[in-house]
Amino acid sequence: xxxxxxxxxxxxxxxxxxxxxxxxxxxxxxxxxxxxxxxxxxxxxxxxxxxxxxxxxxxxxxxxxxxxxxxxxxxxxxxxxxxxxxxxxxxxxxxxxxxxxxxxxxxxxxxxxxxxxxxxxxxxxxxxxxxxxxxxxxxxxxxxxxxxxxxxxxxxxxxxxxxxxxxxxxxxxxxxxxxxxxxxxxxxxxxxxxxxxxxxxxxxxxxxxxxxxxxxxxxxxxxxxxxxxxxxxxxxxxxxxxxxxxxxxxxxxxxxxxxxxxxxxxxxxxxxxxxxxxxxxxxxxxxxxxxxxxxxxxxxxxxxxxxxxxxxxxxxxxxxxxxxxxxxxxxxxxxxxxxxxxxxxxxxxxxxxxxxxxxxxxxxxxxxxxxxxxxxxxxxxxxxxxxxxxxxxxxxxxx
Numbered sequence: 001x002x003x004x005x006x007x008x009x010x011x012x013x014x015x016x017x018x019x020x021x022x023x024x025x026x027x028x029x030x031x032x033x034x035x036x037x038x039x040x041x042x043x044x045x046x047x048x049x050x051x052x053x054x055x056x057x058x059x060x061x062x063x064x065x066x067x068x069x070x071x072x073x074x075x076x077x078x079x080x081x082x083x084x085x086x087x088x089x090x091x092x093x094x095x096x097x098x099x100x101x102x103x104x105x106x107x108x109x110x111x112x113x114x115x116x117x118x119x120x121x122x123x124x125x126x127x128x129x130x131x132x133x134x135x136x137x138x139x140x141x142x143x144x145x146x147x148x149x150x151x152x153x154x155x156x157x158x159x160x161x162x163x164x165x166x167x168x169x170x171x172x173x174x175x176x177x178x179x180x181x182x183x184x185x186x187x188x189x190x191x192x193x194x195x196x197x198x199x200x201x202x203x204x205x206x207x208x209x210x211x212x213x214x215x216x217x218x219x220x221x222x223x224x225x226x227x228x229x230x231x232x233x234x235x236x237x238x239x240x241x242x243x244x245x246x247x248x249x250x251x252x253x254x255x256x257x258x259x260x261x262x263x264x265x266x267x268x269x270x271x272x273x274x275x276x277x278x279x280x281x282x283x284x285x286x287x288x289x290x291x292x293x294x295x296x297x298x299x300x301x302x303x304x305x306x307x308x309x310x311x312x313x314x315x316x317x318x319x320x321x322x323x324x325x326x327x328x329x330x331x332x333x334x335x336x337x338x339x340x341x342x343x344x345x346x347x348x349x350x351x352x353x354x355x356x357x358x359x360x361x362x363x364x365x366x367x368x369x370x371x372x373x374x375x376x377x378x379x380x381x382x383x384x385x386x387x388x389x390x391x392x393x394x395x396x397x398x399x
Contacts, residue, residue: 001033008111012046028376059088079162083114090115113166123386126170131180132159176300177323198300199375205309208285218287223259227297242342294320308362313355331361
């Protein structure tokens with residue numbers, strides 16, 4: 001099977017969920033199928049990608065032009081205003097689709113779907129990952145004032161029009177969680193929907209065997225991403241003070257690149273903000289707990305999978321564990337609200353045997369359900385069904 005992959009960036013380095021998905025899927029499947037990449041980029045492809053793809057074509061990301069006042073007034077929900085088209089990419093994709101050499105078009109991300117022709121002439125897999133309607137609906141519910149609520153409500157409506165215009169024509173829309181898929185199905189009822197949860201590199205993210213600081217809790221993620229910013233602020237200003245009322249020696253480490261000013265300003269003798277680190281594993285390994293109090297966003301939280309894979313006990317909000325194989329009190333502790341989350345943190349810090357039991361169960365959950373090998377085979381089966389591709393044509397047997 002030969003696949004044309006279209007996405008909005010080079011899927012490397014592995015700093016976000018979309019890059020992780022594409023990189024590991026292609027790495028697992030490249031021995032049996034061929035993948036060509038068409039994407040945005042402002043420099044030559046990173047070296048680790050050259051061995052994954054048969055061919056890589058890239059063009060600079062287009063720059064958005066300023067919109068007129070009347071355009072914003074009379075076309076506030078125009079779906080084509082959500083992404084900037086690229087004539088260069090549109091021509092390249094059109095030429096490749098007309099060549100007849102591909103079995104499947106795989107689009108991942110949102111920014112390039114606007115460049116796809118209406119008539120694609122081959123199966124189209126829309127890998128949306130997360131649902132934008134759900135993400136903005138969660139932001140609406142978490143809004144602190146009427147102004148931010150109105151902005152989020154408009155974004156909900158805008159995402160509805162975008163999904164109906166660009167995602168609905170797909171032969172299949174792919175999401176990382178059942179909740180995201182369910183919301184999309186309400187918006188685009190005629191489009192087939194599938195769910196393949198994210199995986200994790202269980203060999204890379206494994207317990208390091210270092211000493212654990214029972215006084216330290218950790219949170220990790222890109223600190224320029226609004227849901228992560230909100231979770232970090234919530235953890236540092238509302239949960240941690242409640243924990244320290246009972247256990248005054250507990251400290252918080254916030255790990256992640258590009259921290260915005262409000263996150264940097266959390267630094268104190270009880271809160272450490274690292275900024276970018278080459279390797280998050282030592283920080284996860286040294287902490288007693290991973291705390292993930294997400295209140296916004298959508299999809300699967302890769303940060304939870306990574307902590308699980310390293311055998312860490314996780315205290316999380318319901319939103320942080322949506323779509324995962326969870327058992328409250330077995331492989332994770334799920335609580336809602338600052339008081340309940342703080343109480344769970346205190347309980348697990350005080351109870352080392354329970355903490356270790358939950359961490360071991362979390363690691364086992366990864367090995368049974370969330371390796372990239374397992375997830376890649378699920379994607380392969382989906383692609384082959386879309387192409388009606390006979391299994392005997394796969395060059396090497398699936399194991």
